[in-house]
Amino acid sequence: MIKYFVPKSLKEATEILSQNDCYILAGGTDLMVQKHRSASLLPTFEKDVLFTNEIKELDYIKVDKEGVHVGSVTKYEKMLKSAQIPDIFRKTIEQIASPGIRNMATMAGNIGNASPAGDTLVPLNVFDAYLVLSSTRGERKVLVSDYIIGVRKTIREKDEIIKEIVIPNLDLEFDYEKVGSRKAESISKVSFLGAYKLEGNIIKDFRVAFGSVSIKVVRDKEVEKKYIGLTKEEFINRKEEIVSDYSKLISPITDHRSTKEYRQKVACNLLSRFIDNIK
Amino acid sequence: MKINFVLNHKPIELDVNPTRRLLDVLREDLHLTGTKEGCGEGECGACTVLVDDKPYNSCLTPVLNVQDKEVLTIEGFREMKEYRIIADAFADMGGSQCGFCTPGMILVSYALLKNNPHPTDEEIRFALSGNICRCTGYQAIVNAVKVASEKGVKL
The missing domain is CATH 1.10.150.120 ([2Fe-2S]-binding domain)
Structure with missing residues (x-):
């Protein structure tokens, strides 16, 4: 017999999770699709379900010296309208699904779902954003990039729940591109975020992440380090080498949305264009 | 589970599975068939209803998520x-x-x-x-x- 829980506080939620193995259901925009059978039939949840809808204390956006804290129950639409959310995140969110879905969906839900095509996972990686996971045992902080380990696989322990996402402050120039088949409601074929900081003529920071081209977001700090500290001219002259480095890191697949050849080519072209546009 | 919300300006209480889609509650349980099912996965918007004046895809909404909220369907809007x-x-x-x-x-x-x-x-x-x-x-x-x-x- 499947049990349904509707906790009203984080404390109550962690107590339930310490005793029960649950699906954690926020807006439902991922899980309700995955568990749907057909019209008028109940979705098939094969284990207990914990709804986050009534945990009002986790509906917040706060800023402090660490960065922006987004409570896990906060809807995308609220983030999109908040001046406290970094512009590059709002640009990404604006291209996710549709207004109706953004009214329901949460970023924590997309992180928990761990889809290779989750659009906000790309900037979350570039910002080194981290999660605060809460349980009756206490709290721990985990980088989003470490939390997701594969397609729909995370390191969440059964008794843990995402309390909040922390987006550290980051002052860089950004170039984001989502490639999909239409403007709205599109699941990415490829997504790309490049970021850099120039001080004088020196590349002081350089970060790149790709979505939808591997089992999880591709970012490699070792590759980034190779190119940080170069002059702008040196950096641009090594464009072919940079593109080649990343070309080896990505391993796209062919599915109903696109082909591996297309994804490989477009991902490299987006990186190439990003380097060309560095001013 | 007992779920309360305001539907088309009138308070309503239902005894329903909380994971049931709002779309099915409207169409099957309450016979409000103005809300349509197109794709059933959030791509087409045919099932849109307003929840606290905001569009929601009712095919992806577990009915529990409208607890204490105001739901407006085309039948309710027709009276406005x-x-x-x-x-x-x-x-x-x-x-x-x-x-x-x-x-x-x-x-x-x-x-x-x-x-x-x-x-x-x-x-x-x-x-x-x-x-x-x-x-x-x-x-x-x-x-x-x-x-x-x-x-x-x-x-």
Whole structure:
């Protein structure tokens, strides 16, 4: 017999999770699709379900010296309208699904779902954003990039729940591109975020992440380090080498949305264009 | 599980499985068939209802998530004075052909005009971006929203 829980506080939620193995259901925009059978039939949840809808204390956006804290129950639409959310995140969110879905969906839900095509996972990686996971045992902080380990696989322990996402402050120039088949409601074929900081003529920071081209977001700090500290001219002259480095890191697949050849080519072209546009 | 919300301006209490789709509760349990099921996975917007004046895809909404909220379907909107202005604008401009997307389109248009009485073309298209129409090619719908806006849906 499947049990349904509707906790009203984080404390109550962690107590339930310490005793029960649950699906954690926020807006439902991922899980309700995955568990749907057909019209008028109940979705098939094969284990207990914990709804986050009534945990009002986790509906917040706060800023402090660490960065922006987004409570896990906060809807995308609220983030999109908040001046406290970094512009590059709002640009990404604006291209996710549709207004109706953004009214329901949460970023924590997309992180928990761990889809290779989750659009906000790309900037979350570039910002080194981290999660605060809460349980009756206490709290721990985990980088989003470490939390997701594969397609729909995370390191969440059964008794843990995402309390909040922390987006550290980051002052860089950004170039984001989502490639999909239409403007709205599109699941990415490829997504790309490049970021850099120039001080004088020196590349002081350089970060790149790709979505939808591997089992999880591709970012490699070792590759980034190779190119940080170069002059702008040196950096641009090594464009072919940079593109080649990343070309080896990505391993796209062919599915109903696109082909591996297309994804490989477009991902490299987006990186190439990003380097060309560095001013 | 007992779930309470306001449906079309009237409080309602249901004893229902909390994971049941709001769409099925409306159509199957309450016989409000104005809300349509298209794709069933959040791509088409035919199932759009307003929850606290915001568009929601009812095919992805577990009914528990409307607890204590106000749900408005096309049947409820039909009783409101703003309905006539928007529905007439759709009829006059050819914004509805087969009609399957129309309940969703009209509710989304209402939600838009309520917040933004004089939207630009771009704002209209952005607001309607989650609703697919296979008949009109969209321009007629955008025109209808503009006409409704000009007629001053004082929303």
